[in-house]
Amino acid sequence: MLTGCRVSEAINLKWRDADLEVRWLVLRDTKNGTDRGVPIHRQLVKVLSALPSAATKQGRVFLTDRGNPYKNRNREEGGQCRSAWTSACRRAGIVDLH
Numbered sequence: 001m002l003t004g005c006r007v008s009e010a011i012n013l014k015w016r017d018a019d020l021e022v023r024w025l026v027l028r029d030t031k032n033g034t035d036r037g038v039p040i041h042r043q044l045v046k047v048l049s050a051l052p053s054a055a056t057k058q059g060r061v062f063l064t065d066r067g068n069p070y071k072n073r074n075r076e077e078g079g080q081c082r083s084a085w086t087s088a089c090r091r092a093g094i095v096d097l098h
Contacts, residue, residue: 002041006031011070015057020045 009027017026023040
């Protein structure tokens, strides 16, 4: 949200690379193989602070609803959020939304 990062970059984000006080993220091993830093919008600081994983600030920032890290799907098209997106569209009666 508000960073321009890819889904794969977000789900691999670790708390050690998220500095909420200075509002900065480091995205590791991006698509082109390098690390890059991005500023964090104030609104995103509030969202990240409210995540269940923020209590310990250990490991991955984004976890499944069972508290587990998302699986590495080798950046397949749609990857980690494809089934959630498909299910949400089906429940909403939306066809072919991209």
